[in-house]
Amino acid sequence: MVQAERTALAEDLESLTVEQWQHPTLCSQWDVEQVLAHLTAAASLNQWQWLRSILGARFRPDVHNQRRLAEHRGRTPAETLERFRAILDSTKAPSGHLAAYLGEVVVHAQDIRQPLGLPRRPSVEALTVVADFYAGRDFTVKSGTLAAGLQLRADDGSFAAGTGPMVTGSTLALVMGMAGRKPYLDELAGPGLPILRSRT
Structure with a gap:
C-alpha cells in the first residue's frame, strides 16, 4: 500500500508547472517540492540512520527534518521528482510502525493535492x-x-x-x-x- 500511494503521487506530479511546484501546501512551512523531498528522506533512513540524524539535531525534529529535506531535494523540481521515484519501492523506515509510515505518505500526498486541486484520493x-x-x-x-x-x-x-x-x-x-x-x-x-x- 505504501508503494501504491507513492506511485500514485509521483504520477500526479509529472505534469506540474514551475509555479505549482512552488505552491504552498497544508504543511504551511513547505511548498510542494519540499514536501516531496521530505517524503524521499523519510523512505531513505533506517532506524540507525534516523537515530544518528536525530542525535545530530540534538533531538530537535524540525532541525532533523530540514537537514534531511535539503539532502534529498534536487537542483530542480524534475530532479526532486526523480529522487522520489528512486524510493517508490523502498522498505526502509526508522521503526516497525508501518501504518505510521503509510500515514506519512497518505497525509503528505493530500497536503500537496488539496491546495493544488488534484482530484486523486488514497484508497479507502x-x-x-x-x-x-x-x-x-x-x-x-x-x-x-x-x-x-x-x-x-x-x-x-x-x-x-x-x-x-x-x-x-x-x-x-x-x-x-x-x-x-x-x-x-x-x-x-x-x-x-x-x-x-x-x-x-
Missing part, C-alpha cells in the same frame, strides 16, 4: 489502516490526543473507533482531521466536531 483500504493507527496513539502526529473521547465513524468504509460524541465523514477526512489538517474538518459532521475543531 490504505486510509483505514492509517485511521486505525491514528485513533489509538500519538506517533508522528498527535492523532490519539485529537481523537480522545470522540466516537469516529467513516461513512465510506469500515473504520470506527472510540466512544463519546460522534464525528462522521469520509475515511480520508477523518485521517486528515486526526493529522490536524483544518481544511478537512469542513468535510466532517456530528456533535463531536466542535470538540475536534477546538483541538486542532
Whole structure:
C-alpha cells in the first residue's frame, strides 16, 4: 500500500508547472517540492540512520527534518521528482510502525493535492489502516490526543473507533482531521466536531 500511494503521487506530479511546484501546501512551512523531498528522506533512513540524524539535531525534529529535506531535494523540481521515484519501492523506515509510515505518505500526498486541486484520493483500504493507527496513539502526529473521547465513524468504509460524541465523514477526512489538517474538518459532521475543531 505504501508503494501504491507513492506511485500514485509521483504520477500526479509529472505534469506540474514551475509555479505549482512552488505552491504552498497544508504543511504551511513547505511548498510542494519540499514536501516531496521530505517524503524521499523519510523512505531513505533506517532506524540507525534516523537515530544518528536525530542525535545530530540534538533531538530537535524540525532541525532533523530540514537537514534531511535539503539532502534529498534536487537542483530542480524534475530532479526532486526523480529522487522520489528512486524510493517508490523502498522498505526502509526508522521503526516497525508501518501504518505510521503509510500515514506519512497518505497525509503528505493530500497536503500537496488539496491546495493544488488534484482530484486523486488514497484508497479507502490504505486510509483505514492509517485511521486505525491514528485513533489509538500519538506517533508522528498527535492523532490519539485529537481523537480522545470522540466516537469516529467513516461513512465510506469500515473504520470506527472510540466512544463519546460522534464525528462522521469520509475515511480520508477523518485521517486528515486526526493529522490536524483544518481544511478537512469542513468535510466532517456530528456533535463531536466542535470538540475536534477546538483541538486542532
